[in-house]
Every structure is written in structure tokens, then in C-alpha cells.
Amino acid sequence: MFRSIVMTLALAAGFAAGFATFPAHAETPRDMIAGYTQEAVRNQPGFAASAERGRTFFARKWNVTDKMPSCAACHGERPNAEGSHVITAKPIKPLAPAANPERFSSLAKVEKWFRRNCTEVVGRECSAAEKADFVQFLATAGGA
């Protein structure tokens, strides 16, 4: 019993070490901004996350696909309000943590959606700098 607990702990520690730039439990928006910033600084010394750049990114019409030209196409103009999937019409809960505390509470989930939605909407993977700006924007989007 004790042995299996030790082994589980050892495995968990090894797994966490895989995300070198992130603290072991990056489960808050603030941790994610810190993690992405740390990654971005390697290519852009002095980089600091900007909510304003994040806002521009969120609203920008990339026009890579007809149906999903921008983040806002599905998530709505206001990230603290509900959105609607452009193809299926399924309601999408607000992106801003102030309006929906479930957002940015799991790094694995956040990475999954960045991977999918960036390739879809932006036409490529997003950079760590873009992700830092994006989370910064949403974390400060407030409940207004």
C-alpha cells in the first residue's frame, strides 16, 4: 500500500516536471499568464503580457475560414457574456473567469483549446506571447 503511494507520488512528480516552464499546478489564470510569459521571454526579452494586445487578438478577423473568422465569431464580442457556436448553435459559456470560474482552471484543457482553435481560426499554433496576452485580457475582462 505504502509502496504504491510512493510510486504514484514519484510518477506525479515526474509528470509535473514535464511542464518545465509551469509550476507543478498551473490551475489559475494568473499561473497560466506567468507560465506563458516565462516561455515568451525566451524569444522576446522583456516581454510582458498585455490585456490590450489580447483584446485586439480576440476581436481580430483572421479570415482563415469563412465560418470562423475570429475568436469572437463563436465566443461573442463580450467575453463575459455567453457565446454561440457558429455551426452547431450550441451555447458557449462565457470565456472570462469573472463570469465563469471554470475557465482557465486546467492547463491541459486550455492547451487543448488553444491547439484546436488557433489552427482553425488563426491558421497556425499560437505563440506563448499570444497566449499570455489572451489570458491576460480575459482575466482582466471583469464582470462588466
Add this chain to the structure above:
Amino acid sequence: MKNRLLLLCGLLMASGTVLADGPRLPRELDKTWLEECGSCHIAFPPSMLTADNWRRMMGGLDKHFGANASLDADSAAKISAFLERNASSRGQRNASSTLRITDTSWFVHEHDEVSPATWRDPKVKSAANCAACHTDTDRGLYKERNIVMPVTRR
């Protein structure tokens, strides 16, 4: 557990015609399936397509009807097994060469009385939006009595 209880209550309240009353969710519910397949659209009951259809669907998630729905290998394997275990056992009625549920002969037959205007209604928007009319999809039921057609006046 709560979902299962609801499902059970629903079944107990229903008449004996329940079996002929549309697709239902299987007794076992996979959490990964519910979360992953239920984020962009509702999690469609596995019995709406054949095991072969689901196998092909899960093999092409990076191009999922024009959207990137790619998954990590572990989740994909779990979901595939669940879908195939609970796929339709009614053969061609639930088979779709396009992999669209809306192209199965079962779906087409069940919806043949729905007018083009209803399909175009902004509250419906897509034939994948089952919940626009079927008010009980969150319990995995699609009974006739729970259908409410949306009407948008223009």
C-alpha cells in the same frame, strides 16, 4: 449518478412505447465522451450511428466536418471504445456514408414532416442542434411528447 437517476425516473414515468420512442443514452455513461463530444455540440447518443461509422469518425477528428476536434490518444481510445460498444445494432437504418447522423435513413424518416422553414429558423440554425426542438436531450431522451418547435416571427 444524478443523471442516471433522472434517466431512470424518466423511463419509469414513460409508457410502454418508450422503446419505439427515439434513441436513448446507454446505461453506462463515459465522462470523457460526455465532456469531449459534448462541448461544440450535444453529445449524440452512440446508438445514432454504427460502430463502423464511429470508427471512421474517430479516425478523422482533425478534420471533423470542417473543424479541428483532435484529441489526445488516451481520450480518443477511451471514447472510441465507448462509442463502438454502444453503437447502433440496427444496421443500415443508422449507417451514414457521410458520417453525418442527419444522413441516416432513420433520421431522414423521423424528420420528414419538419418543414424547410423550421430548419431555417434562427433558433434551429443547424440540424445538429437537436436541443432546439427536443427539450429532453440533456437526459438523452428524444421522445415525441417532449418536442417543442421553435417559432421565430419575422
